[in-house]
Amino acid sequence: MELEPAGKARKLDIQELKEIRNDAYENARIYKDKTKLFHDKNIVQKHFSVGQRVLLYNSVLKLFPVEIESEESGKWFTVNGQQLKPFYENFQAHTVEKIQLEPPFKASS
Known part of the structure; x- marks a missing residue:
């Protein structure tokens, strides 16, 4: 075989x-x-200083833990550092100028 x-x-x-x-x-x-x-x-690496106010997107992820203190309650808690954004006081949004458009010109035949 x-x-x-x-x-x-x-x-x-x-x-x-x-x-x-x-x-x-x-x-x-x-x-x-x-x-x-x-x-x-x-x-993008974010750098925050002690005492700086930040905005926090509420998330359960804790990939880059950062300890922050609540202004309202004074409690300290750990959050994901990637979810923090700087808070700018007295931020002024840009004003948008409105322009009135005229109807398009039609050529007469």
Whole structure:
């Protein structure tokens, strides 16, 4: 019977599948590393000073923990630093000028 050559062929096929799987894992790891680097590069670093007033978007995530104090209750709590935005007192919005448009000119025939 031809069992020995078939067995060798089967072992080679299994080895080839293992190599393909390892290549796929390696490619996935490389892709994840590149994606993480791209994402981390685009994160804007925020710098706050003690006593500065900030706006807080209410979130349950605590990726970059920052301790802040509530002005109302005086309690300290930890929040995600990426959810804080500087608070600008006496901020004046730009005024928008309104322009009245005339109907388009129609050429007479």
